[in-house]
């Protein structure tokens with residue numbers, strides 16, 4: 036019996052080799068029909084005997100190309116026409132483009148084989164790619180995704196490349212960045228002064244320079260890296276000195292996982308994440324006694340490690356280095372450099388040489404950073420390899436723009452039931468980062484082919500993102516409270532909409548009452564929220580200075596706990612009498628000492644109290660170090676008190692601090708104190724959730740905010756919450772930190788907009 040079916044497929048199905056895959060599958064199963072790209076994705080009509088058709092339908096759902104993903108697969112019946120051959124038909128044009136662009140990805144196994152095969156015409160060619168791998172998002176200038184709309188427009192294909200491009204049986208059929216040594220981009224080596232360095236083999240020469248201890252700026256996929264041999268201690272120190280980066284860890288890149296396990300204790304799930312086509316930096320526990328320089332990640336138990344993701348990386352690393360430091364090509368706080376002239380101007384005081392190429396990067400994309408806890412990967416920074424993958428929201432709705440917060444900025448645009456969160460942009464206080472923020476909004480609007488009907492922003496009036504939103508004329512503006520946005524971000528990522536308890540623990544965000552929040556128990560959904568409980572307030576002596584100096588926070592908490600007679604802790608001997616007097620005056624007179632319920636500040640204070648970190652050189656450093664020193668297997672915890680009326684409880688940390696100080700005075704070591712503190716925070720979260728459930732009857736909990744990037748806290752609290760009967764939502768593909776705020780803002784704006792439309 037013959038049948039004919041029509042299949043409509045949506046998702047990431049264009050520019051990823053989907054049509055040749057369908058074509059090959061049809062030939063394998065001996066079915067007739069055709070496939071074409073349309074504005075929404077791919078359409079297939081197929082006919083044949085029922086058993087062949089069944090095999091074909093199974094194969095095109097389960098064996099899809101590595102970069103493809105399917106979000107909709109609709110099947111309908113048609114009368115058979117007797118068609119027995121299968122064809123790839125020309126794309127339907129003239130329609131609005133809805134198909135999605137794939138992220139930039141690694142070098143696939145087939146391309147890697149060719150790269151190292153002396154008989155292949157692309158042997159050692161640093162720009163080898165195919166429909167299953169290579170650059171995408173970073174080279175796209177417009178839609179639809181065709182070569183003229185990428186930076187590959189600068190190169191015309193030679194006859195051999197064009198033949199592959201036109202051949203449905205080729206792995207390079209319609210591979211837009213297709214290139215070879217005869218027709219494609221080339222690498223060049225320059226001196227720090229920008230002069231060409233004569234060499235027949237710039238890659239081999241670069242390897243030699245790295246082995247000699249030189250610092251190279253290397254143009255990659257989404258920007259420049261600074262690279263040095265990670266085993267060369269003197270060079271790593273010199274890089275740190277020139278980059279003005281005192282302590283923040285450098286990322287490493289190794290050729291394969293065999294190399295990685297010689298200096299880390301990577302677990303199977305971490306190995307899988309390292310080798311995935313997204314190729315994020317994965318935080319891995321260091322192995323003692325490795326040959327990697329100790330200054331790669333000072334005071335840190337982890338290395339951030341990635342595997343090669345461009346042919347240039349493969350060629351530099353194979354058989355040459357255990358690991359290269361590959362840190363983003365910028366001075367601290369500046370955005371990563373991605374344009375050649377700009378990169379040379381900015382990096383010439385850091386790099387000895389530049390390994391550059393002539394394929395333009397259209398969009399700056401940093402490396403993504405991921406961490407595994409409880410066997411589950413969670414992104415700390417979402418960028419290359421993940422962007423512009425979208426999130427499917429619970430329902431369809433109007434196009435809105437969420438402009439995010441200020442630190443770790445991202446933006447979010449929605450289209451239909453999809454939300455697209457941009458790559459990590461950075462700290463908007465920096466002017467160049469702000470320019471990058473504006474161009475990212477323009478570019479994503481163009482690539483998604485959308486015009487926002489509303490814009491959502493933070494309550495904070497001084498954020499650059501808020502000012503940007505206020506400059507958008509003719510569309511409604513929705514101010515969104517920071518921690519409500521965190522809650523909504525977690526709901527949206529999990530495609531949930533119901534009323535949920537939001538435990539939002541982070542650094543700082545402006546509250547609806549004008550105070551700075553950050554230790555919050557909220558009850559809400561995408562429309563609105565109530566604040567059911569929070570950590571008690573404390574002053575931040577010196578405002579922003581108290582964020583940079585955990586010792587100030589430690590002093591403030593001590594003063595609030597003990598009043599005039601402070602316990603004789605070592606911390607106090609590290610503060611001069613003048614400093615102590617100044618902090619006291621600021622706090623008692625409320626001078627430049629904004630009140631906060633921040634949980635991040637409490638972690639900072641404890642890090643200073645145990646003698647770990649008085650002043651930080653990067654955001655989150657104190658809390659990270661506190662987590663890392665925690666003793667394993669410790670079960671003790673500190674008490675806390677809860678005050679307030681039935682519907683708003685305030686968590687008093689004074690008993691906790693008293694018990695912690697007693698431990699310190701009794702000589703309990705910092706590792707144990709840290710572990711007990713973490714246990715106390717987990718207990719505080721579970722107790723807070725129980726109170727919220729009693730008030731509301733709600734048992735679904737969302738955990739969000741930067742504090743939840745703490746793996747120890749997560750691993751402690753998750754089983755306790757589940758044992759207490761809560762359904763727990765967490766982040767995985769959206770960062771728990773402010774990188775996720777834009778998604779939450781957009782979800783809230785959509786809910787409010789549709790509520791207005793219904794009125």
Ligand SMILES: [Zn+2]
Pocket residue numbers: 142143144145146147164165166167168169
């Ligand atoms: Zn490939």
Ligand SMILES: [Zn+2]
Pocket residue numbers: 192193194195196197214215216217218219
């Ligand atoms: Zn060619």
Ligand SMILES: [Zn+2]
Pocket residue numbers: 517521541542543544740741772773
């Ligand atoms: Zn936040």
